[in-house]
Amino acid sequence: MAPPPPKAAASPARAGSRPWLRSERLPLERVPALEAAGLDAEPRRGLLPSLVPLEGSPRAWGYLDVETTGLGRGAGTLVFLVGLAWWEEGELVIRQHLLPDPAEEAAWLEGVAADVAGQAWVTFNGDRFDLPLLAARWLLSHGPGPGPNPFAAGREGPGGWDLLPLARLLWGRRVGRSSLAALEERVLGLRRDGDLPGSQAPARYLAYLNGGGADLLDDVAAHNRADLISLVALTSRVAALLACAEPEALPGWAAEGLGRRARSTREPAAAALLARAFRAAERPGERLRAGRLLARELERRRRWEEAAAVWEELLAVPALAPFEAYVALAKLYEHRLRRPERALEVVERARRVEAGRRLPGVERRLEELERRRRRLERRLGHQA
Amino acid sequence: MNLAQLLEEVDADPAIRASVTAWVRTPPREAEWRDWPEESPAGLRRALERRGVRRLYSHQLAAWEAARQGRNPVVVTPTASGKTLCYNLPVLERLLAEPEARALYLFPTKALAQDQRAELSALLEALGEGFLADTYDGDTPPERRRAIRAAARIVITNPDMLHAAILPHHTQWQKLFQGLRFVVIDELHQYRGVFGSHVAGVLRRLERIARFYGSSPQVIATSATIGNPAELARRLTGRAAVAIRENGAPQGEKHFLFYNPPLVDPSSGIRRSSLAEAEAWAARFLRHAVPTILFGRSRLSVELMLSELRRKLPPALASRVEGYRGGYLPGERRRIERGLRSGQILGVASTNALELGVDIGSLSASVMAGYPGSVASTWQEAGRAGRRQEPAVAVLVAGGAPLDQYVVTHPEYFLSKEPEEARINPENLYILMSHVQCAAFELPFRDGERWPGLEGEEVDLEAILEFLAQEGVLRHTGGRWYWNAESFPANEISLRSAAQENVVIVDTSRGARVIGEVDLFSAPLLVHEQAIYLHGGRQYEVTRLDFAERKAYVRPVEVDYYTDADLAVELRVTEVERQEVLPGGWQRAWGEVRVVSRATIFKKIRFTTRENVGWGQIHLPELEMPSTAFWFSLPPESGALWPQAVLEGGLLGLGRLLAGVAPLYLLCDAHDLRSSIQARSPFTGRPTVFLYESYPGGVGLSEKLYSLHRELLRAAFELVEGCPCANGCPGCVGPASEVGPRGKEVARALLAAALAGAGAEPGEVRPYGAS
């Protein structure tokens, strides 16, 4: 693994007496909630390389999070703090660039760009927020001239990884919200004491600009630092999960999210991931969801016998058996497995169950089953 | 019987002829063709030929050539004259020549933008270059938005969207702004008053952002006939514009009839209902299968005329007559528009919704129930009837209001008159302040930066920036002015109203649905309790006004009256912009005023007859509003000529006459201007009539009234002189119950004296100007 490139010592005009550039080195063991095994995991070599835009392992990547003067991405929203972190000799280096004054923005951004250059950056919602905003700030302060924009998306270079979509995939259903704060609490088990809510950061910066002391920004910097550390920890977890070569080693919830994604991108790992999710499901709802996806995936792969077996399993408790499973199973037996007598038997079972539980729409379902029954009987009579 | 024969029959009917005050015939006109320019792109020419366009009308070529010379043309043409080619030709030529070139099309409404997209798409398909042109508005789905930002060569949108979604996010529109070569403004005449003043701010911001990206787009505008198209374009965009007034499209013979419903009671001035008379005209045309549009001034009048028309016509015809207005769903409107174009629908009763550039093809007869309020609107409504080969007719049926009566009794005046001028005031401080904030958000101002004003003057931008910095909204550092707040200024600013604060109108009939808003200063007049509020052509009654919360609760109703509130007004002059002493000791002036107003009572007035059918008290607090006013003072000795009460009645009548005829000269609604009188003004020391603007800060009407004072006086005099009533009626100074038994007499005497003083003969009439 190549060591990270040396960082230029970016120093805005007034650095020195005031903490415009805050640097810190944090030993690995003092990074909370870190999954040490994940640091050197290489997720692109794992089950789902298409989910991982970066080569290498979390130890080689940088982490970026910005604070702004507003939530919108309008041209009047300033970036006033860029927090960066990366690993160096077993320590997490944290570097925070604070904007002393909007009038210094152009030079300040050049300092930030020097620090950012040549590194791949992990963000949380950075594709839609942090990076476009930085690109817009560069455009506004440097004009639309021909030179390259160091923050523009799709640039040549090592690229980046926005963890938000993946976090949604993995934890969305379990955590409900996929904000960094929610994940931090529910996934990493971290709690922040006395943290300044991120929504108050803009007001703090404006208060500072309007004559308040620079110490107003300490809380904002602390908040940004905590965000960066959570991002680092979260990345170690994600990398460990994705680097896994064996679906059986994954927790059921992770297998389901990844399997769902693999199925939508038609990757071969989908069946194994969904099978893992199906077997490891803890709750009936999870089991049902994973089972349906698994059976459909097996059908797509023309693994008819296995698909039938999964549908059969979903029918184990008749009162809670999904109608879709009866129909799918009957079709499998009739058209793929050439066992119309089994198909007829499944239809009969379904009719009993549907007539018994009488859900809304039962009439339509019974009619559909009746048509299927008549056709199967004709066909069986023909054979006889 | 065809239309020509039908008109002959009408001409021969003495009963009808007695009420026709003028009948103007315009002979047919041939098309003015021009050949396709030699050096034009062959692909563009082939695409148009495929769509049936082999030659160009003279105005299309003129617009194209002006654009090629780098000028900013404003094309003034009636509907159905091929106006869209006036901008599509130069734009497409440029897009073909320059791969990075882009254009922005602005339409006042979403519906018009959609129409244009459909037409443009067909042309682009014939062109076959794969140019992307699409609408960008509130309905555009997110994934589509990304594609448009990245790749659209023509972005079609409205000013509200440009203001709130595109300009504040200009860094996402880099390609559009870097390549921006043309800004197309369709329906230019819609941009007037408060809305126009706001749009002027938006366009200055657009220009500023384009400059940041190194581009400087030309403007191509199209407008209905107004008095000052080039001036309006210049005021809106801050760039010199050239008007193209010729119209090369062919036209059949046209008839324009002015019709005044007969008097029922001469002494009170009450006439037969203009609705019934207009509907009878429409029925006369429709019975002979003449395609007809019937314009009403409100949704209610449209519905009344429609149901009566359907009742009278034989069923086979009745089923081919439809209504059309703002409240109809888009699908319904499209169906009616198609039906009219194809001829399946023979007749339509409409509010002024069909005045806009909606494509309904050309009809043969247009009947207007009531004066549309301006010469410009009248020509637009009349212009809905007009075919390239066959004859067409327009009938203006006058209502009872002063303006209606003036126009119908002075048709020669109407016909000789240039259409009104559309006024905007981009220097209105309230509006300007809004856009300076938005502009600072979009790009920090530099020290010494300028904001283009009117007539080439510069607005004192620095004073505004300093003020905003004092208030903490901006921050001045390093030679620039930065946005200094968390908020997003465009969200706080609606282009369709001037006041920062509005009263929201909530329909409580189905849940609580916000249907609109009125500005704070108009609220006591428009949405007091029991007021009838017209919105989207529909009537609502205000059930409760929570003034502190700025909310008016309404429910839909169907009534045959409207409400009119009285304001007790105290007006104080704060700054005189210009003033002049006229011969005879009269004075005119305009300037800034503060208006303290309190709504006192309201009256319920029947639509058809303008009778007073009820009244009530209004209990609301006083409001103070800065505005601009035009005022006119009598010589000091005139105070002694009559007892004070008599003089006041005369002044009241004079104020009402002047406010009533002012829309003859300005494109404004009746409620944009109000009159107020002072029998002995503390400011001028004389009896004075003020006409002040109802929007905070004014939108430029007062200045124009000042320069027009002689025309105003003459029109007012002619109106009162020609009115057959004995001593006041709703058609002139107002009823005697309001202005007193001598109100009309005194108003008339004052006007005669003022005109003598102003150097014009009271009786002088302009030359007959019928085409």
Ligand SMILES: [Zn+2]
């Ligand atoms: Zn009268």
